[in-house]
Amino acid sequence: MGEVKKCVVWDLDNTVWEGVCLEGPVRLRPEVRQTLEELDCRGILHSIASRGDADTALQVLQNYKLTDYFLVPQINWQQKSANVVKIAEELGIALDAMAFVDDDVFEREQLAFMLPEVLTIDAGQVGELPQMAAFSPATLTQESRSRRLFYRAEQQRKQNEKQYPTREEFLKSCRMCLTVRHMKEADFPRVLELMSRTHQLNTTGKIFGPQELREMLQDKSGSVVVHVADLEDRFGSYGTIGVAIVISAVQPWRLIYLAISCRVLGRGIERAFLARLTEDARRQGLDTVEAAFRDTGRNKMMRSLYQMMGFRHRDSLTENGTLIFSARADKIPAVPRWVEVL
Amino acid sequence: MNRDIEKHLWEYVQKNCLPRHSEQVYSDDENLFESGILDSAGLVSLVGYVEETFDIIIPDEDLLPENFMSVKAIANYIRSWQQRQPQAMAMEV
Numbered sequence: 001m002g003e004v005k006k007c008v009v010w011d012l013d014n015t016v017w018e019g020v021c022l023e024g025p026v027r028l029r030p031e032v033r034q035t036l037e038e039l040d041c042r043g044i045l046h047s048i049a050s051r052g053d054a055d056t057a058l059q060v061l062q063n064y065k066l067t068d069y070f071l072v073p074q075i076n077w078q079q080k081s082a083n084v085v086k087i088a089e090e091l092g093i094a095l096d097a098m099a100f101v102d103d104d105v106f107e108r109e110q111l112a113f114m115l116p117e118v119l120t121i122d123a124g125q126v127g128e129l130p131q132m133a134a135f136s137p138a139t140l141t142q143e144s145r146s147r148r149l150f151y152r153a154e155q156q157r158k159q160n161e162k163q164y165p166t167r168e169e170f171l172k173s174c175r176m177c178l179t180v181r182h183m184k185e186a187d188f189p190r191v192l193e194l195m196s197r198t199h200q201l202n203t204t205g206k207i208f209g210p211q212e213l214r215e216m217l218q219d220k221s222g223s224v225v226v227h228v229a230d231l232e233d234r235f236g237s238y239g240t241i242g243v244a245i246v247i248s249a250v251q252p253w254r255l256i257y258l259a260i261s262c263r264v265l266g267r268g269i270e271r272a273f274l275a276r277l278t279e280d281a282r283r284q285g286l287d288t289v290e291a292a293f294r295d296t297g298r299n300k301m302m303r304s305l306y307q308m309m310g311f312r313h314r315d316s317l318t319e320n321g322t323l324i325f326s327a328r329a330d331k332i333p334a335v336p337r338w339v340e341v342l
Numbered sequence: 343m344n345r346d347i348e349k350h351l352w353e354y355v356q357k358n359c360l361p362r363h364s365e366q367v368y369s370d371d372e373n374l375f376e377s378g379i380l381d382s383a384g385l386v387s388l389v390g391y392v393e394e395t396f397d398i399i400i401p402d403e404d405l406l407p408e409n410f411m412s413v414k415a416i417a418n419y420i421r422s423w424q425q426r427q428p429q430a431m432a433m434e435v
Contacts, residue, residue, distance in 0.1 A: 166366050167359070168378045201382070265383040271375070295402075301382040304405040308375065308385065313403065336380060 011102035012050040015123040029126035038130045045142025047072035049083035171338035176233045180341045183226040190240045201260040205296035223249025246269035253281040254290040272339040282329040294322045347417040370414035
């Protein structure tokens with residue numbers, strides 16, 4: 001009990017306000033607002049465990065502009081101890097770091113009986129809380145001041161997760177759009193940057209010089225194509241996140257270089273990009289596609305990407321330390337269902 | 343059949359690849375890539391976990407759909423490895 005508390009759970013009727021809100025008009029107790037504000041600045045959270053009708057009570061809090069102070073309010077007809085336990089679980093705070101304020105001595109005693117580790121406080125002492133050691137943290141930081149907002153964001157994220165029963169549905173909700181297009185002159189700086197900064201999602205680790213790249217770009221025979229990929233989702237644009245070089249004049253079609261920014265890991269973009277590139281080959285009626293891979297010690301992910309997408313390495317196909325993988329064009333998995341590719 | 347390996351794998355997936363309070367139940371056959379649960383980075387992390395937990399070394403050329411597409415495939419892969427290396431059978435997991 002000697003520790004500083006992290007959360008105060010409030011009763012409402014005759015504690016936060018004078019009167020019972022289901023029975024008629026109520027009046028906010030002035031010291032309540034002060035205590036709420038002061039403890040909030042100290043990084044101590046507030047919640048509610050009150051018997052009554054949630055809509056009515058929340059409306060009163062709204063009228064006094066106090067709603068934002070209270071996280072996960074529990075206003076219902078259940079035992080207050082059950083509500084305090086629920087709040088502790090939702091916020092991830094231990095019961096011995098919780099305090100409970102109520103005007104009713106029976107409620108306080110019952111809570112102390114059910115949950116002895118929670119500190120109980122009479123509503124008459126509300127104005128004194130800021131002076132108590134249990135609500136006086138040794139240090140105050142910018143982080144303490146914004147703790148409530150942090151918890152609130154965390155609550156919203158949890159709500160979001162609950163909203164989408166499966167990972168696929170969550171990914172779909174992000175509305176990812178991958179645009180695969182031919183590289184243009186204006187893409188030069190970003191492509192050179194991607195090539196030099198991408199290590200894990202880089203199939204060969206080769207650094208192309210600007211001159212080399214320019215020659216490929218100026219190739220009019222169509223035998224070398226440099227593709228770039230731009231990604232966008234409902235949160236915004238990620239810009240150009242991938243580059244791929246395909247040689248297709250000589251059979252078979254071969255992906256000689258593929259690099260994807262690590263910023264977009266974890267959502268199947270590399271599968272989408274590779275699937276989209278190989279679709280071209282399939283449309284051209286090619287049976288087999290090839291892809292080059294050179295082990296740099298850091299790019300295992302790319303090897304696993306190739307293999308998981310149906311590519312196999314045959315020992316005979318090794319060129320100067322570069323492994324050549326091949327796949328049947330029609331066996332490569334499709335673009336993931338949650339990515340729209342343009 | 344002893345399902346310990348599957349249970350370990352699902353615990354890992356639950357902890358690392360699914361929302362914290364997800365109650366969604368997947369079957370051992372669920373394609374982890376098509377359902378967005380794993381991607382290239384996720385697979386490499388999972389491989390590290392499997393190597394450490396089951397004391398095996400997974401060669402890069404074994405990272406194939408038939409070995410890693412689903413929890414069932416991974417569990418079977420681990421079992422076949424354990425059968426090839428009898429001393430590993432003594433390892434309690």
